[in-house]
Amino acid sequence: MKKINLLLLFVFTITIFSCKQTNDGVEGATQKDANGYSYQTFKNDPTGLRLYTLDNGLKVYLSKNTDEPKIQTYIAVRAGSTYDPKEATGLAHYLEHMVFKGTDEIGTLDWEKEKEYLKQISDLYEQHKAEADPEKKKALYQKIDSVSLIASNYSIANEYDKMTSSLGATGTNAYTSFERTVYTNKIPVNELDKWLALESERFSQLVLRLFHTELEAVFEEFNRGQDSDGRKSYFAMLDGLFPKHPYGQQTTIGTGEHLKNPSMVSIHNYFDKYYVPNNMAMILVGDIDFEETIQKVANTFGNLEKEEVTHPTLPTEEPIASPVVKEVFGPTTENISIAFRTEGINSKDEKLVTLADMILSNGNAGLIDLNLNQQQIVQYAGSGTSFLIDYGLHRLVGYPKAGQTLDDVKNLLLAQIEKLKKGEFEDWMIEAVVNDLKLSQTRQYENSTALASMYVDAFIHQEDWAERIQFLDELRNITKQELVDFANKFYKDNYVVTYKRKGEDTSIVKVENPGITPVNLNRDKSSAYMQKFNKMEATPLTPKYVDFKSEIKETQLTNGIKVSYIENKQNDLFDLNIIFDMGTDNDKKLGLGVGYMEYLGTDTYSAEELKKEFYKLGIDYYVSTGAEKSYVGLRGLKENLSEGLKLLSHLWNNAVPNQEAYDKYVAQVLKGRQENKTRKGAILQSGLMSYAKYGENSRLRNIFSRSELQNMSPQELVDIVKEFKNYEQRIFYYGKDVEAAVTALNTHHKVADELKPYPQATEYTELETGGNVYFVDYDMVQAEMMFLAKGSPFAPENMAASSLFNTYFGAGLSSIVFQEIRESKSLAYSAYSYYAEASDKDDSNYVMAYIGTQANKMEQAVEAMMTLMNDMPEAEEQFNAAKEATLKKLAAQRITKSNIFWTYERLQKLGIDKDHREEMYKAIENMTIADLKEFFNKNIKGEEYNVMVIGNKKDVDMKALSKLGKVQEMDVDYLFNYEKVQDIKQ
Incomplete structure (x- = not known):
C-alpha cells in the first residue's frame, strides 16, 4: 500500500465545502433525536456519523464503535500557527501547553492569592519584552523567577493530568499545526460524565500558572527541532513554496527570539479570541449512545458562550515562475526534495494531484516505485501530498546511492514526472490506485482513533462530510487523458528544490540555561475542584478476559500444517500469515536472502511485472x-x-537469481549502513543500547562484512529462501470464509512431505551492567542519555507491581519523574523511567531511564534522575490515583480481532498460557504504597547502570559524566561493526 512521507500531513485530509442540505439526502439529511437535538446524517456513510451543532455553535461529531468500552475524544480548535501574530510566532503552540495548567478552580490551592502573583509575573513579562538592555532583561527574568517560586506555593502541578489519569484515560496529549490545535484523550466509556465536566471547566478559562518552567520545556522542544534535519528541510521547503503566506513564514514552534520574549497578555488574548465554542468541535468515537451523549455534551459544553470569530485574511502567493533552490545542512545523510505548490482543499488540483501522486508512488507499482526503487537506481525515493485550506503541496523525495549526486537524483525524479506527462503508465492504474486508497480507508474506518482524526480534518477544513465520502468515487471518474493533460499543464519549472547536505548548520540558535529555581509541586495536595471531582462516581466497568483457547479456532491443511484462525466480523479484508519459529539467529543468510527477493522476478514475470500483478x-x-x-x-x-496466494507461491518457487540485481542490493545495504550511523536515534537506541546490553557479541554486530556480501552467491541466497518453505511452520488466518482460505492454501502452498526442524540458534549473553559510560560525539544542540540496569529474570508475579510502578513513577505526564525533572526543575523536555519486562521467559528484566535536555543542563538533570532512582518519593494521594488509573485501564482494555492471536503469541513466549490480566487486576487491587516501595527497593534502588550518551563533545561536560562511571568514547563504526568509508573505497 501507499508509503506516506513522514514529513507530510495526513494524505486523507481531503475536501472542504460549506455545509449544504438538499432533499435527496446526498449532502446531508437533517433529523431530530428523541431529545429534540438536530443532527445531520449522510447517505452511504460507512462511518455512521451524526453531526450535531449546539446553539452556541459547537460542532459535535459522534460515531459508534463497539470494539471496546472506550471513547476516542478530540477537542479541536481552528487555531494554529498560521494565525499567530507575526510578532509572536509560536504562540498557538505555547498556548496548547498552558491549557494543561488548569483554571481558577483546577490546579490552585488559593486562587485569590495566586492570581495576584500571576498578575505580577504577567506585568514583569511585558517589561521584559519591552526591555532592550540585556543585563536589565536578565534582572527582570530573575525577578520573574523569584515571584514564580512564591506563586508556586499556591499552585498544584499536573492536577489536570492526575484527574484524566484517574479516569483510566490514555493518550492524554495535544498537538498544534498550521490551522489547528487539538486536545486528545481516550477514555473508558463509563467516565464520560467526569471527562465532560473536567474538559468544560478546562476550556472555560485560561490560567497561565507555572509559565516560565513550561517555557523552558518549549525551548527544549525548539532544540529538538534544531536537531532534526528532516524538520529543517521541511521548513526550508515551506519557506520556498510560501514566501508570503504564514505556511512558509511562521513555524509552529516559533522563532527563538519570540520564545525568549513571550507575552502572557497576548496568549490570553489569543485564547479569548479563538477558544470559543463556535470555533471548536468535539469528536467522540466509541461505544456511545447517541442521544445520551449529545445531552451530556449540551449540559456541559453547551454552557460556553459564543463569540464572533474572525480569522485573519492571509496573503496570496504569486505563481512560481522558475525553480527555487534551498539548502539545509546537518549531520544526517544527504537527500533532495522537489515540491510543487498546489491549490488547497476542495480544489480540482487536490483530486488530480492526489491521483498523480499515487501513480508516481504507491509503495508497490508507481513509476517511482518500479523505475527507481525496484531497479535500485537510487537508494530510496517516494512522494506524498499535503492539502491545507489555502494551498497544498506535492513533494518528491530522493536519497542518492553511493557515488550519486543529489542532482542525479533530482533529474531521475523529474524524469518520472515526464513519464506521467507522457502517459507512460498502464490504463488499469487509476482503478487500482482508487482501490488501494479504498482499502486504506476501510481499515481507518474500523479504527476509532483513525476515524476520529478524519472528523478532525473535516471540521478544521470546514468540509462537507458527504463530499468527503464521495471523494474516491470522484477520483475513479477521472480519465487517464484528463490526468495527463493536467500533468502537462501543472508540472513545469514551478517547484522548490531543497538540498539536504551533510555539514555544519551555522544557523543554530544557542539557548542559555537561565538557572530556574525549582518550583513547588505540592504533590500531595489537591484543589477543592479535584476533591469534588474525585467524589463523582461512575458505574464501574467489569474487566473482560480472553479465553485464548476458545477464541482461537484451529484446523489444518491436508499436509497436517496447523491453521489457527479468527473470523473477521467487520469487513471483507483478510490477513494471512505463515509463521516460522526461526530467524536470523538460526541462519544469518536468511534475512539477506529475503531482502534480495524483493528485487527478483521469475521465469514468467519480471520483478516489475510481479509488483503490478499484486497491485x-x-x-x-x-x-x-x-x-x-x-x-x-x-x-x-x-x-x-x-x-494472491497463487502469485506469491509462484514467486517463492520460481524466483530467478540475478547478479546485477544482487550487486545493486549489496551496494544498497552498504550505503544503508553509512546512512544508519548518521542518525542519532539509531546510534543511541540501537547501537549504544545493544552494546550496553551485550557488548561485542551482539546480534547488531553479527553482520556480514563488505567482502562477504560481495562474494556471496545469489543462487545460494535464492535457494535458502526457496527451501525456507520446507521448514516447520504454522499459519494464522484472520478473515471470513475460512474454508476458502484453507482450500487456497491446500491448492497453492505446496511444501515438502516431511518438514525440516529448525537449525540451532546462535545465543547472545546479556552482560551485567554498571560503571560504564558510553559516549558518542554528534553534532547536535541537545544531549540525550539512557540509563540501563540489568534486573532479575522475568517473573510473572512481578507484572502487576511493575505496571503500577511505571504509572506512578516514570511514565506519563503525572508521573513522579516527569513532575520533578520537567515541571519542577525545567531540566528536560522529555524524561521518563520504567521497569521493562522481558519479552522472553529466559531473558532478564531491565530498569530504564531517559533524559533529553540541553547539554548545559545535563549534570543537573542526571543528578535529579539518579536521586529519584535511589529514593522513590512516597505520595499517598498520587499512588492512589495511579492505582485507580491502572485498574481502570485494565477494566476498559479489550483484546479483540487478530490481536487475540498475537497477544497469545507474546504471552506464550513468557511461559504464560492464559490471560494474565485477571491475576494482575486482583494483585493491583490489594497493593499499598508500602508494597510498591518494597518493589522499588528490591528491583530499582541501588541498581548499577550502564549510561549511554549522545551529544556534542564541545558542549558536554565530560568530567561530570565521569562521575557516573568510566567514560568510553565509542566509534560509531565499531558500535555497528561497520567498515569505515575509507576502507570501503579501497
Whole structure:
C-alpha cells in the first residue's frame, strides 16, 4: 500500500465545502433525536456519523464503535500557527501547553492569592519584552523567577493530568499545526460524565500558572527541532513554496527570539479570541449512545458562550515562475526534495494531484516505485501530498546511492514526472490506485482513533462530510487523458528544490540555561475542584478476559500444517500469515536472502511485472525475518486471496537469481549502513543500547562484512529462501470464509512431505551492567542519555507491581519523574523511567531511564534522575490515583480481532498460557504504597547502570559524566561493526 512521507500531513485530509442540505439526502439529511437535538446524517456513510451543532455553535461529531468500552475524544480548535501574530510566532503552540495548567478552580490551592502573583509575573513579562538592555532583561527574568517560586506555593502541578489519569484515560496529549490545535484523550466509556465536566471547566478559562518552567520545556522542544534535519528541510521547503503566506513564514514552534520574549497578555488574548465554542468541535468515537451523549455534551459544553470569530485574511502567493533552490545542512545523510505548490482543499488540483501522486508512488507499482526503487537506481525515493485550506503541496523525495549526486537524483525524479506527462503508465492504474486508497480507508474506518482524526480534518477544513465520502468515487471518474493533460499543464519549472547536505548548520540558535529555581509541586495536595471531582462516581466497568483457547479456532491443511484462525466480523479484508519459529539467529543468510527477493522476478514475470500483478489484485504481500521468527504474509480483499496466494507461491518457487540485481542490493545495504550511523536515534537506541546490553557479541554486530556480501552467491541466497518453505511452520488466518482460505492454501502452498526442524540458534549473553559510560560525539544542540540496569529474570508475579510502578513513577505526564525533572526543575523536555519486562521467559528484566535536555543542563538533570532512582518519593494521594488509573485501564482494555492471536503469541513466549490480566487486576487491587516501595527497593534502588550518551563533545561536560562511571568514547563504526568509508573505497 501507499508509503506516506513522514514529513507530510495526513494524505486523507481531503475536501472542504460549506455545509449544504438538499432533499435527496446526498449532502446531508437533517433529523431530530428523541431529545429534540438536530443532527445531520449522510447517505452511504460507512462511518455512521451524526453531526450535531449546539446553539452556541459547537460542532459535535459522534460515531459508534463497539470494539471496546472506550471513547476516542478530540477537542479541536481552528487555531494554529498560521494565525499567530507575526510578532509572536509560536504562540498557538505555547498556548496548547498552558491549557494543561488548569483554571481558577483546577490546579490552585488559593486562587485569590495566586492570581495576584500571576498578575505580577504577567506585568514583569511585558517589561521584559519591552526591555532592550540585556543585563536589565536578565534582572527582570530573575525577578520573574523569584515571584514564580512564591506563586508556586499556591499552585498544584499536573492536577489536570492526575484527574484524566484517574479516569483510566490514555493518550492524554495535544498537538498544534498550521490551522489547528487539538486536545486528545481516550477514555473508558463509563467516565464520560467526569471527562465532560473536567474538559468544560478546562476550556472555560485560561490560567497561565507555572509559565516560565513550561517555557523552558518549549525551548527544549525548539532544540529538538534544531536537531532534526528532516524538520529543517521541511521548513526550508515551506519557506520556498510560501514566501508570503504564514505556511512558509511562521513555524509552529516559533522563532527563538519570540520564545525568549513571550507575552502572557497576548496568549490570553489569543485564547479569548479563538477558544470559543463556535470555533471548536468535539469528536467522540466509541461505544456511545447517541442521544445520551449529545445531552451530556449540551449540559456541559453547551454552557460556553459564543463569540464572533474572525480569522485573519492571509496573503496570496504569486505563481512560481522558475525553480527555487534551498539548502539545509546537518549531520544526517544527504537527500533532495522537489515540491510543487498546489491549490488547497476542495480544489480540482487536490483530486488530480492526489491521483498523480499515487501513480508516481504507491509503495508497490508507481513509476517511482518500479523505475527507481525496484531497479535500485537510487537508494530510496517516494512522494506524498499535503492539502491545507489555502494551498497544498506535492513533494518528491530522493536519497542518492553511493557515488550519486543529489542532482542525479533530482533529474531521475523529474524524469518520472515526464513519464506521467507522457502517459507512460498502464490504463488499469487509476482503478487500482482508487482501490488501494479504498482499502486504506476501510481499515481507518474500523479504527476509532483513525476515524476520529478524519472528523478532525473535516471540521478544521470546514468540509462537507458527504463530499468527503464521495471523494474516491470522484477520483475513479477521472480519465487517464484528463490526468495527463493536467500533468502537462501543472508540472513545469514551478517547484522548490531543497538540498539536504551533510555539514555544519551555522544557523543554530544557542539557548542559555537561565538557572530556574525549582518550583513547588505540592504533590500531595489537591484543589477543592479535584476533591469534588474525585467524589463523582461512575458505574464501574467489569474487566473482560480472553479465553485464548476458545477464541482461537484451529484446523489444518491436508499436509497436517496447523491453521489457527479468527473470523473477521467487520469487513471483507483478510490477513494471512505463515509463521516460522526461526530467524536470523538460526541462519544469518536468511534475512539477506529475503531482502534480495524483493528485487527478483521469475521465469514468467519480471520483478516489475510481479509488483503490478499484486497491485492489480489489491493484495499486499510481505516476507519478514526477525532474530527469532519469520513471517510470509498476504493481506487484502478476501475475494482475491486465492489469486494472491497463487502469485506469491509462484514467486517463492520460481524466483530467478540475478547478479546485477544482487550487486545493486549489496551496494544498497552498504550505503544503508553509512546512512544508519548518521542518525542519532539509531546510534543511541540501537547501537549504544545493544552494546550496553551485550557488548561485542551482539546480534547488531553479527553482520556480514563488505567482502562477504560481495562474494556471496545469489543462487545460494535464492535457494535458502526457496527451501525456507520446507521448514516447520504454522499459519494464522484472520478473515471470513475460512474454508476458502484453507482450500487456497491446500491448492497453492505446496511444501515438502516431511518438514525440516529448525537449525540451532546462535545465543547472545546479556552482560551485567554498571560503571560504564558510553559516549558518542554528534553534532547536535541537545544531549540525550539512557540509563540501563540489568534486573532479575522475568517473573510473572512481578507484572502487576511493575505496571503500577511505571504509572506512578516514570511514565506519563503525572508521573513522579516527569513532575520533578520537567515541571519542577525545567531540566528536560522529555524524561521518563520504567521497569521493562522481558519479552522472553529466559531473558532478564531491565530498569530504564531517559533524559533529553540541553547539554548545559545535563549534570543537573542526571543528578535529579539518579536521586529519584535511589529514593522513590512516597505520595499517598498520587499512588492512589495511579492505582485507580491502572485498574481502570485494565477494566476498559479489550483484546479483540487478530490481536487475540498475537497477544497469545507474546504471552506464550513468557511461559504464560492464559490471560494474565485477571491475576494482575486482583494483585493491583490489594497493593499499598508500602508494597510498591518494597518493589522499588528490591528491583530499582541501588541498581548499577550502564549510561549511554549522545551529544556534542564541545558542549558536554565530560568530567561530570565521569562521575557516573568510566567514560568510553565509542566509534560509531565499531558500535555497528561497520567498515569505515575509507576502507570501503579501497
